[in-house]
Amino acid sequence: MDSQPKVTRLTKNPAEHDRLAAAGLAPALRVLIESKGGTGLRVATHLKALDVLDGQKRIYLHLDSDHGDRYSTTLPDGTVVGLQPDELCLFGWDDARSQLRRHSALARRYQTLLRGNPVSQTYKRGAAQCRPMGLLQYELSFPAILEAKRARLNALYSPTEARGASLQDVVLAREAQLQMAQPLLDVHIASAVGGQGSSIAIHDAYATRWLCEQRGIKNVTHVGILLGPQAFQRRERNIELNYTATMRELEKAYRDGFTLVLPAGEQAVFARPPFDELYLLDLAEWPRSEDPDRRLSDTAMDAWLRQVALTVHTYTQRALHDRLESLLLNLANQTDESLSFGTLNAAMAFADLAALNQAIALDKTEAMLRALLARCSTDHEDISNH
Amino acid sequence: MNDRSDHPTHTDRAAANQPARKPDDAVIAAVRARLESSGLIGDGLLNWLKTDDNARVFDPRVDLGPAALDGENAAQAHRRIQFALRKEPSGRWIPLLRRRTARLKLAAAQALTEWFDALRNTPDLCAAAYVAELIRQLDAEIAALRREASRIGEALGQVNRQLQPLQAEIEKALTPGGSSWISRLLDLSAVMTTLGRGVSLMARVVTAERLVNDREEYAFSADLITAAIGVAQEAREAARAELDRLAQLRVNLLAAQQLLAEARAQVNSRLGTHPYAQVDATHPQQVARIGARIAAALSSNDLTTFLPMDPAQLFTTLQGAALEQTQRVTASLDLVQLMEDEAKALADNPGEAAGRLPDIIPDELVLDALQATYRHAVSPSLKVSPDAQAYELSLVGVTDETAPGFNFERATLVSTGRRDRVQFLHVRVGLCLLDLIGFEQMTGRLESASQRRNYYVLEALAQEGGGASGSQNGVGAEMWPAAEHEAGELVGENNRSARP
Numbered sequence: 001m002d003s004q005p006k007v008t009r010l011t012k013n014p015a016e017h018d019r020l021a022a023a024g025l026a027p028a029l030r031v032l033i034e035s036k037g038g039t040g041l042r043v044a045t046h047l048k049a050l051d052v053l054d055g056q057k058r059i060y061l062h063l064d065s066d067h068g069d070r071y072s073t074t075l076p077d078g079t080v081v082g083l084q085p086d087e088l089c090l091f092g093w094d095d096a097r098s099q100l101r102r103h104s105a106l107a108r109r110y111q112t113l114l115r116g117n118p119v120s121q122t123y124k125r126g127a128a129q130c131r132p133m134g135l136l137q138y139e140l141s142f143p144a145i146l147e148a149k150r151a152r153l154n155a156l157y158s159p160t161e162a163r164g165a166s167l168q169d170v171v172l173a174r175e176a177q178l179q180m181a182q183p184l185l186d187v188h189i190a191s192a193v194g195g196q197g198s199s200i201a202i203h204d205a206y207a208t209r210w211l212c213e214q215r216g217i218k219n220v221t222h223v224g225i226l227l228g229p230q231a232f233q234r235r236e237r238n239i240e241l242n243y244t245a246t247m248r249e250l251e252k253a254y255r256d257g258f259t260l261v262l263p264a265g266e267q268a269v270f271a272r273p274p275f276d277e278l279y280l281l282d283l284a285e286w287p288r289s290e291d292p293d294r295r296l297s298d299t300a301m302d303a304w305l306r307q308v309a310l311t312v313h314t315y316t317q318r319a320l321h322d323r324l325e326s327l328l329l330n331l332a333n334q335t336d337e338s339l340s341f342g343t344l345n346a347a348m349a350f351a352d353l354a355a356l357n358q359a360i361a362l363d364k365t366e367a368m369l370r371a372l373l374a375r376c377s378t379d380h381e382d383i384s385n386h
Numbered sequence: 387m388n389d390r391s392d393h394p395t396h397t398d399r400a401a402a403n404q405p406a407r408k409p410d411d412a413v414i415a416a417v418r419a420r421l422e423s424s425g426l427i428g429d430g431l432l433n434w435l436k437t438d439d440n441a442r443v444f445d446p447r448v449d450l451g452p453a454a455l456d457g458e459n460a461a462q463a464h465r466r467i468q469f470a471l472r473k474e475p476s477g478r479w480i481p482l483l484r485r486r487t488a489r490l491k492l493a494a495a496q497a498l499t500e501w502f503d504a505l506r507n508t509p510d511l512c513a514a515a516y517v518a519e520l521i522r523q524l525d526a527e528i529a530a531l532r533r534e535a536s537r538i539g540e541a542l543g544q545v546n547r548q549l550q551p552l553q554a555e556i557e558k559a560l561t562p563g564g565s566s567w568i569s570r571l572l573d574l575s576a577v578m579t580t581l582g583r584g585v586s587l588m589a590r591v592v593t594a595e596r597l598v599n600d601r602e603e604y605a606f607s608a609d610l611i612t613a614a615i616g617v618a619q620e621a622r623e624a625a626r627a628e629l630d631r632l633a634q635l636r637v638n639l640l641a642a643q644q645l646l647a648e649a650r651a652q653v654n655s656r657l658g659t660h661p662y663a664q665v666d667a668t669h670p671q672q673v674a675r676i677g678a679r680i681a682a683a684l685s686s687n688d689l690t691t692f693l694p695m696d697p698a699q700l701f702t703t704l705q706g707a708a709l710e711q712t713q714r715v716t717a718s719l720d721l722v723q724l725m726e727d728e729a730k731a732l733a734d735n736p737g738e739a740a741g742r743l744p745d746i747i748p749d750e751l752v753l754d755a756l757q758a759t760y761r762h763a764v765s766p767s768l769k770v771s772p773d774a775q776a777y778e779l780s781l782v783g784v785t786d787e788t789a790p791g792f793n794f795e796r797a798t799l800v801s802t803g804r805r806d807r808v809q810f811l812h813v814r815v816g817l818c819l820l821d822l823i824g825f826e827q828m829t830g831r832l833e834s835a836s837q838r839r840n841y842y843v844l845e846a847l848a849q850e851g852g853g854a855s856g857s858q859n860g861v862g863a864e865m866w867p868a869a870e871h872e873a874g875e876l877v878g879e880n881n882r883s884a885r886p
Contacts, residue, residue: 005796324813347760348663356716
């Protein structure tokens with residue numbers, strides 16, 4: 001933008017305002033958050049904290065090969081928020097490379113993919129910034145990952161297996177069919193620079209796309225949120241190279257499509273890009289309080305990831321998302337098949353009206369308690385029982 | 387017996403407005419008046435007990451007429467001597483006392499219940515102070531009655547000590563030959579005349595008669611006082627039970643205060659501390675400011691309502707009522723209105739802003755806060771070339787777009803129905819790889835680095851980098867290992883620094 005936008009005051013119509021204030025909220029959008037890798041976990045955890053603060057519920061699935069990376073966040077009231085076991089799909093092998101001995105075709109391909117990676121370098125879970133190793137862990141555990149995805153989709157859609165012929169079964173089947181047509185926002189969140197998240201972002205998006213098609217889930221928007229690279233500068237090795245590789249892979253997938261090989265050996269060929277909408281988010285300006293020659297401190301990193309979470313949270317709010325979709329509809333028709341992406345940012349001015357009400361009510365409750373106490377308190381210790 | 391209103395007087399309430407630890411004179415006087423009017427203390431109690439339903443006061447003394455011993459008055463003499471020789475009090479009054487005591491206890495219990503109800507149901511009145519004072523005065527009354535009973539007991543003993551030898555002498559005089567005095571009594575006048583000792587004996591009989599009457603009176607008084615103590619004791623027990631109920635309520639209220647403290651700590655931690663919002667307009671000062679506009683009123687002024695509640699129920703009930711009253715005032719309040727209220731308060735009282743919001747201009751508070759938030763949203767979130775041809779749009783989520791209160795330049799307003807927030811979402815779309823600053827150089831570096839090591843996960847790109855053989859992009863046809871998913875477990879806090 002040329003200059004910063006301005007806000008000016010309008011005269012409010014109190015009657016209209018009161019009417020609207022009493023209006024109900026739109027129903028929440030159905031959202032599946034699929035996070036990957038360490039960065040994805042942190043953003044997902046902050047998103048879940050926002051769910052708690054807003055009293056809403058989204059469905060989460062976090063994929064990671066690093067079992068040691070545990071993360072939770074604590075809200076001001078002391079509530080500790082973290083992903084639950086059923087929201088986690090932790091996969092991988094301690095000796096992924098040696099597993100290749102059991103899979104000849106994989107071994108041939110990974111001869112190419114692991115080219116240049118020293119054989120002496122071990123990967124004890126996690127991908128340690130090595131993208132091919134991240135994908136290898138994913139592929140070795142692909143059946144389990146698909147199963148975890150199915151379980152999370154079951155939380156959103158009733159299974160549609162054949163039922164009996166009773167009236168109740170027919171009604172349930174009809175409801176399940178209607179559910180399939182309800183919109184779903186499938187949001188994949190990962191860094192674009194790491195070993196695990198960035199390596200599986202494309203594959204995993206296609207895997208979800210395939211599963212949704214298999215389940216007959218029709219109205220899904222697959223969204224990619226990829227983070228970096230500036231925020232991760234000097235944090236790990238290969239940041240820039242991994243980022244560039246990720247971008248070039250996205251470009252190729254957008255242009256040429258993708259062939260997903262399924263556990264049974266069959267292939268699913270996709271001409272469509274992995275994401276219906278792709279957003280890249282980064283730390284565009286280095287914080288003034290941070291040393292420009294060193295990596296971002298953990299505190300500043302967390303502050304940025306909170307901002308990312310707020311952005312995703314705002315983007316997935318039904319009213320805003322629906323309006324955004326309608327505004328972007330015409331633009332989408334104009335784009336060609338090459339990689340086109342966007343960026344997002346959000347901010348929020350907020351007042352915890354519920355907490356305010358409760359705090360005032362507690363003050364009043366205290367006054368009531370004091371009034372009652374004054375009516376039943378007296379110095380009657382000198383009064384015996386007989 | 388109850389000639390006084392059951393509701394405490396204005397004086398009662400005035401006295402209780404200041405819940406002093408020690409009862410003040412007004413409470414003492416009110417309770418005294420209540421007890422007197424109920425006939426539970428003082429002479430009123432005793433008089434009521436010894437007065438029958440026809441308002442006749444019972445007299446224990448027996449008037450036997452003038453003392454004269456002759457043949458014509460033999461029957462009278464016979465009665466007099468028989469009276470003088472009574473060994474025990476007659477107890478003629480016992481049915482009356484039993485009847486009157488039972489009735490008084492019933493009436494007193496009913497009167498006290500009604501009074502306690504009235505005390506519980508009078509706002510701003512310290513019911514416990516009245517009940518405690520009632521117990522004190524009843525205790526004082528019982529103690530006084532016991533002292534009187536003791537005094538009467540001593541007098542009764544004294545009379546008995548005087549009477550017993552006298553009765554022995556009379557009996558001895560009436561049985562000179564050792565025959566039954568009763569047979570001698572049959573011809574008493576003759577004996578009197580014959581023995582010549584009649585005058586002396588008559589004097590003894592008269593004295594004994596007086597002593598028996600005294601004993602009757604003392605015994606009656608003793609029984610009367612015992613009955614009065616019984617009435618007072620029962621009233622005291624009722625008062626004690628009421629005081630215990632109020633004391634239990636007090637204990638429960640104190641426990642509810644503890645629950646309140648815990649709830650307050652939870653709520654206070656949420657004020658002004660939203661961990662993700664750029665502006666959180668909820669301040670403790672606003673709690674005080676809005677709270678001052680709300681008068682806390684109990685859902686019921688009757689303590690009876692609260693007596694059966696445990697601390698949790700007490701807290702929940704009071705909090706529910708308070709929340710309902712609060713929400714009536716804050717129902718139409720929204721974020722912007724709240725901020726404007728705060729700005730107005732700061733303008734009216736600049737001292738409040740000092741130290742909290744330096745250099746604040748109250749009138750611009752809301753505008754500044756919203757503008758800063760908007761600008762935060764439109765700040766860059768990706769480094770792209772200034773020449774990038776991107777399409778930008780800003781969405782502002784407001785309670786309702788037709789009445790936003792503010793004009794947000796270059797933004798599309800969206801109704802969210804949320805009164806508690808103004809949300810800003812800035813979007814740039816239509817970017818391509820060439821818009822990323824330095825991407826071409828990064829690609830060059832990747833190509834160079836790929837000569838030594840592969841960074842791609844798509845085989846086609848990996849082959850371009852290193853020339854290794856491969857068949858297709860994506861995942862190649864494979865034999866897949868069996869599912870060995872491990873769910874893992876999430877415990878503990880952040881224990882590692884962020885990794886991409």
